[in-house]
Every structure is written in C-alpha cells, then in structure tokens.
Amino acid sequence: MNFFRPLLCLGLLLPYMLLSGCKDKNAIRVYRVSKVEASGESAPKSNEMQSASGESGAAASVQLPQVAGNPPAHWEARPLSTMRQASYLVKGANGTTADISLVLLAGTAGGVLDNINRWLSQLGQPEITAEQLAKIAGHVASPLGDVTVVDLEGLPEGADAAKDGRIVAGIISGDSVSFFFKMRGNAALAAAQKAAFLEWIGTVRPAAGKSVQLHP
Amino acid sequence: MARRFFNFISSLKLTIVCLSAALVLVFAGTLAQVNFGIHEVQARYFQSLIVWWPAGSQGLRIPVFPGGHLIGGVLLVNLIAAHLRRFRWSWSKLGIHLTHAGLILLMAGGLFTDLFSVESFMRLSPGETKNYSEDSQAVELVVVDGSDKEFEQVTAIPEAQLKRGGTIATAGLPFRIIVLHYYQNARLQPLEHGAVPAATQGAGARAAVSELPRATALNERDAPCAVIEIAGSGPAATAPDTWLVSELLGEPQTFSFAGKPWRLAMRPARYYKPFSLTLQKFTHETYPGTQIPKNFSSSALLRDRERDVSRDVLIYMNHPLRYRGETFFQSSFEEDDTILQVVYNPSFIAPYLACVIVSAGLLFQLIYHFAGFLHRRKPLPAE
Numbered sequence: 001m002n003f004f005r006p007l008l009c010l011g012l013l014l015p016y017m018l019l020s021g022c023k024d025k026n027a028i029r030v031y032r033v034s035k036v037e038a039s040g041e042s043a044p045k046s047n048e049m050q051s052a053s054g055e056s057g058a059a060a061s062v063q064l065p066q067v068a069g070n071p072p073a074h075w076e077a078r079p080l081s082t083m084r085q086a087s088y089l090v091k092g093a094n095g096t097t098a099d100i101s102l103v104l105l106a107g108t109a110g111g112v113l114d115n116i117n118r119w120l121s122q123l124g125q126p127e128i129t130a131e132q133l134a135k136i137a138g139h140v141a142s143p144l145g146d147v148t149v150v151d152l153e154g155l156p157e158g159a160d161a162a163k164d165g166r167i168v169a170g171i172i173s174g175d176s177v178s179f180f181f182k183m184r185g186n187a188a189l190a191a192a193q194k195a196a197f198l199e200w201i202g203t204v205r206p207a208a209g210k211s212v213q214l215h216p
Numbered sequence: 217m218a219r220r221f222f223n224f225i226s227s228l229k230l231t232i233v234c235l236s237a238a239l240v241l242v243f244a245g246t247l248a249q250v251n252f253g254i255h256e257v258q259a260r261y262f263q264s265l266i267v268w269w270p271a272g273s274q275g276l277r278i279p280v281f282p283g284g285h286l287i288g289g290v291l292l293v294n295l296i297a298a299h300l301r302r303f304r305w306s307w308s309k310l311g312i313h314l315t316h317a318g319l320i321l322l323m324a325g326g327l328f329t330d331l332f333s334v335e336s337f338m339r340l341s342p343g344e345t346k347n348y349s350e351d352s353q354a355v356e357l358v359v360v361d362g363s364d365k366e367f368e369q370v371t372a373i374p375e376a377q378l379k380r381g382g383t384i385a386t387a388g389l390p391f392r393i394i395v396l397h398y399y400q401n402a403r404l405q406p407l408e409h410g411a412v413p414a415a416t417q418g419a420g421a422r423a424a425v426s427e428l429p430r431a432t433a434l435n436e437r438d439a440p441c442a443v444i445e446i447a448g449s450g451p452a453a454t455a456p457d458t459w460l461v462s463e464l465l466g467e468p469q470t471f472s473f474a475g476k477p478w479r480l481a482m483r484p485a486r487y488y489k490p491f492s493l494t495l496q497k498f499t500h501e502t503y504p505g506t507q508i509p510k511n512f513s514s515s516a517l518l519r520d521r522e523r524d525v526s527r528d529v530l531i532y533m534n535h536p537l538r539y540r541g542e543t544f545f546q547s548s549f550e551e552d553d554t555i556l557q558v559v560y561n562p563s564f565i566a567p568y569l570a571c572v573i574v575s576a577g578l579l580f581q582l583i584y585h586f587a588g589f590l591h592r593r594k595p596l597p598a599e
Contacts, residue, residue: 026376030388031488032367121522158524 067102067144067179069204072196075100086204090185090193096162098185098193102204104177112148112171115180119167122184123154140198143205144179145172149198153187166190170201179204226297234291237282241267244281253432255353263330285327292323311581318574325566333561336487338544340495340514341553347492349558350484355440357461359389360468360479374485378442391473394445396458401428401438404464415443418469418480420460439464441482446473487558491520491540496528498554514546514554531556 086102165187262284371388441462468481513532547557
C-alpha cells in the first residue's frame with residue numbers, strides 16, 4: 001500500500017469542496033452602457049467592467065490620481081468622458097486615423113494578460129499565453145511606474161482598414177489603480193506614431209497637488 | 217492511517233451511507249418546498265455543503281445534515297477511489313471500467329452544471345432589441361451615473377448584499393449605501409392617514425411597506441424591496457435621505473449627489489451579452505377552435521459587431537438558437553411579446569458524453585460475455 005491513492009482521493013475531495021464553496025455570484029459589478037445605441041441595445045463595455053468586493057466598512061470611494069502628460073502637438077485633443085483622462089485623435093494620409101486614450105481604473109482591472117488578450121480579440125487575433133506575452137512585451141519607464149507595452153496587429157473581419165488594424169498599448173496594473181494607454185487605428189499610421197506614443201507615455205505623471213475621484 | 221482512510225473512502229459502506237443520506241435529503245427537501253418554495257429549497261438543501269437550521273432570530277445557525285454538494289462530492293470521490301482500489305486491467309473488465317468512467321463524468325458534469333450554469337430569460341416585443349437577459353429570481357439594485365454624454369456607468373449591487381444589510385461601499389460610487397431595512401417579499405401601499413412613509417425621498421415618501429410571507433408557488437415570485445440611505449463620507453449635518461427601492465416602483469428614481477444626477481432602481485439581475493437580438497416577428501398558432509398551442513416561433517435578427525455577424529434566426533419549439541455558448545429556447549409568450557429562455561451551461565456536453573460512454577461500456581460487456589458464452593458452449597453429441 002503506498003500513499004499515492006489516498007493522497008489522490010484527498011486531492012480530489014479538496015478541490016471539490018473549494019469549487020463548491022466558491023460559487024459566488026454576489027460581487028458588485030461596475031460597467032458602462034452606451035447611451036446612444038440607436039437600436040436601443042445597451043452594450044456593456046467589458047473593458048471597463050470591474051468587480052468590487054462591496055465589503056462593509058470599505059472606503060467610500062477610490063481616489064485616483066489626476067495625471068498630466070506632454071502629447072505631440074499634432075495630436076488632436078478630443079473631449080474627455082467619464083473614464084478617459086486623456087483622449088486624442090491623430091490623422092494620417094488618405095483619411096486614416098488612430099484613436100489614443102488613457103483610462104484609469106480602480107484595482108487591477110483584470111490584469112495585464114487578460115487585457116492584452118481582450119485587445120487581441122478586438123483585432124480578431126487568438127489569445128496568447130503568459131509565456132508568449134513575455135516574448136512580445138516591451139517596457140517603458142514612466143513617472144507612474146513601469147509600463148508593459150505591446151504592439152498588436154490584425155484587422156477584424158468587416159473593419160475599416162483606415163481606422164483599424166493595429167493596437168499599440170501600455171498597461172500599469174497596480175493593486176489600487178491601473179493605467180491603460182492605448183492607440184488603435186490604421187496599421188501604418190499607428191506604426192508611424194508608435195515612437196511619439198511611447199514618448200508620451202513616458203511623460204504622463206501625477207498632476208501635482210491634485211486628485212480626482214474615479215467618476216468625477 | 218493512509219490505508220484506513222483509503223479503505224474508508226473507497227468502501228461500499230460509504231456508498232450506502234451516502235445514497236441513504238441522499239434519499240433522506242430529497243425527502244426532507246420535498247417536504248420543505250411547502251414552506252420555502254422550490255428555489256429556496258434548491259439553494260438550502262441541494263446546492264450547499266451543509267443544511268443549516270436557523271435557531272432563533274439572532275442569526276445563529278446549526279448544521280443539521282450534509283447538503284447535496286457534500287453528499288454528491290463524497291459519492292464522486294468514493295466512486296473514483298473504489299475504482300482505483302479495484303482497478304485491474306483486462307479485456308474482460310473493459311466494459312465495467314468504461315461504465316464507471318461514464319458515471320464519474322456524469323456526476324462531475326452535474327456538479328459543474330450546478331456551479332457554473334446560468335438560466336435567465338429574454339423578453340422581446342416586436343421590433344425590440346436587447347443584448348441582455350434577466351434572471352427570473354434574483355434582483356439587483358442599480359445605481360446609474362448618467363453624467364457622461366456617451367455612457368452611463370452602472371453599479372449593480374446583487375440582492376444578497378442587500379439581504380446582508382449594513383454599509384455598502386464600492387469604488388464605483390462616491391457615496392455609501394446603508395441598507396436600513398430589507399424585505400424579502402413585500403407589498404407597497406399608498407400612504408393612508410397616520411401611516412409612516414417607507415422613506416423620506418422619492419416614491420417611498422408616498423408609500424408604506426407591508427411585509428408578506430415568502431412566495432412558494434411555482435408561478436409566484438417574491439417582490440423584494442429595501443429602504444436605503446445615501447451617505448456621503450463627511451459627517452451628516454442634516455437628517456439623512458432615505459429611499460425605498462423595489463421592482464414594484466417601475467421607473468427609476470433620481471437624485472443628486474455632489475452636483476451630479478444619479479438614478480436608482482431595483483430590477484431583475486441582468487446578464488449582458490456581446491451580441492443582440494431584435495425580434496422581427498412572433499408567430500403564435502393554435503389548433504383550430506382551441507387555445508392549445510400548435511406552434512409558436514420567434515423570427516429575430518442576430519447582430520454581433522465583434523464577429524461581424526448579422527443574420528436572421530428562427531427560434532421555435534425544439535429548435536433553439538445556439539450562439540456563443542448560450543442556448544435560446546422558445547419558452548413562452550405574453551400577448552405579442554416572446555419570452556426566450558437563455559441557458560448558459562459550459563458542461564452541457566457532459567451528460568451526452570457520459571451516456572455514450574456508459575452505453576458503450578455496457579454493450580461491450582454484454583458482447584464480450586456473450587461471445588465467451590458461445591465460445592465455451594459445447595456442441596451437442598451427434599445422434
């Protein structure tokens with residue numbers, strides 16, 4: 001008689017108990033829905049979806065730092081929305097465009113790998129593993145911390161190649177706040193703007209003496 | 217010690233004890249449905265590790281019996297352990313091994329279905345588009361920040377958190393929500409002379425709440441409601457504002473906090489999808505001269521922008537729509553509205569596969585022994 005079989009039985013029983021105990025659909029969900037869907041549908045934007053524990057006694061609100069950066073002069077500033085702390089549009093030849101944004105979210109907001117896989121799916125590309133991510137990811141130092149940077153390419157079916165085809169993005173995933181830098185647009189234009197985008201990431205810093213709530 | 221444990225966990229006695237306990241549990245659960253209704257009994261008796269008995273009103277709970285998950289789990293491990301203990305490879309036992317493997321898969325599939333499947337409903341009027349389904353039992357309190365031009369930020373607080381009471385604080389909200397009262401099932405009444413309003417603000421200031429016993433019939437459901445307080449982080453200078461939230465109020469209530477407009481509503485819990493359905497036409501045919509349904513079907517437009525899908529689908533009895541891991545069944549209808557049952561079950565294939573494996577095992581065992589029997593049969597002596 002060896003120890004293998006009893007241990008295997010214990011090994012089966014314990015995960016079962018854990019699985020059975022972890023059936024928790026009681027987490028608070030925070031998500032955004034579009035106001036302007038002409039059809040009346042209101043798609044939640046899963047990229048901004050997050051969960052919160054909702055435990056009693058937790059902080060009433062999370063204070064997120066207000067940030068400032070030095071964007072290139074040729075980036076056209078766009079109106080900010082609830083989530084976007086920075087929003088720009090850059091235009092190229094033949095009507096090509098790329099959208100640039102900085103979004104701050106409380107908590108880890110899904111982590112680095114999940115968010116990169118989400119962006120890959122937006123480009124119609126298969127998901128990658130953590131090992132594959134380690135091979136393609138770069139890093140940029142910024143006053144906010146180390147930014148994990150990826151350059152993803154792909155054109156989803158039916159997408160407009162003038163406005164889509166490449167995502168260059170950076171993530172700082174922290175315990176209390178996460179930063180998402182993203183440039184999505186025409187593949188050639190995004191490639192041409194990549195250096196300026198990375199340079200801008202390096203300039204984004206906390207605005208001194210200011211803070212802003214998550215949902216101002 | 218290890219040997220004793222392994223002998224215990226793989227013993228037939230344990231199987232008998234578990235099966236007996238399951239019998240008792242099913243019997244007790246069936247009786248309890250009279251008082252608690254089927255959904256509450258499912259949660260308390262069958263979807264739990266322990267059946268708890270609430271002793272008194274102080275929140276004290278005493279464990280009285282193993283719940284369905286515990287009994288099923290021990291049975292599953294017992295079956296696997298017994299198989300490991302007695303496993304000896306031979307062709308003559310292949311059918312038995314397959315049958316056991318099928319049973320293990322069946323039980324594991326049942327557990328995963330119970331843990332991870334979600335059942336909800338989508339009600340559509342002709343021309344209406346929805347990209348969410350709604351829970352038939354659970355409700356949620358939603359607090360909506362509509363200050364952005366493009367988006368609304370929704371904070372959805374599940375019913376269980378309201379039931380727990382106390383203070384709810386989350387990153388999505390700049391204020392706290394204090395649950396003052398929670399009613400599992402209640403009726404709202406207009407204020408009569410001398411009656412106390414349920415809340416100080418909104419519709420609750422014009423209504424009184426009277427608590428009702430739990431709805432236990434299959435065609436009934438509870439109407440939960442709560443009285444909540446919206447509290448800022450600073451010290452309260454004035455009496456706090458309280459609000460009554462209930463599905464029965466219909467339209468969301470609005471309030472202002474820190475200069476921003478907010479909406480407050482209790483509604484069935486929603487499950488959003490990355491695609492939408494637009495009901496184009498609902499057809500309801502009955503047998504001539506009767507109200508007996510002959511056929512009812514929903515013609516809908518399925519749109520999925522992520523996958524660039526836009527196609528017509530027809531959903532009718534025994535012909536569901538399967539898309540992105542969810543199954544849309546034609547469930548029922550009300551007037552011109554169609555009601556689709558939406559089932560997400562990541563392990564739906566498990567019982568089919570288990571049945572195939574068990575059938576293959578039994579068939580192999582039958583054929584193997586029948587062939588052996590024919591082989592061993594001696595020819596009758598010649599006359």
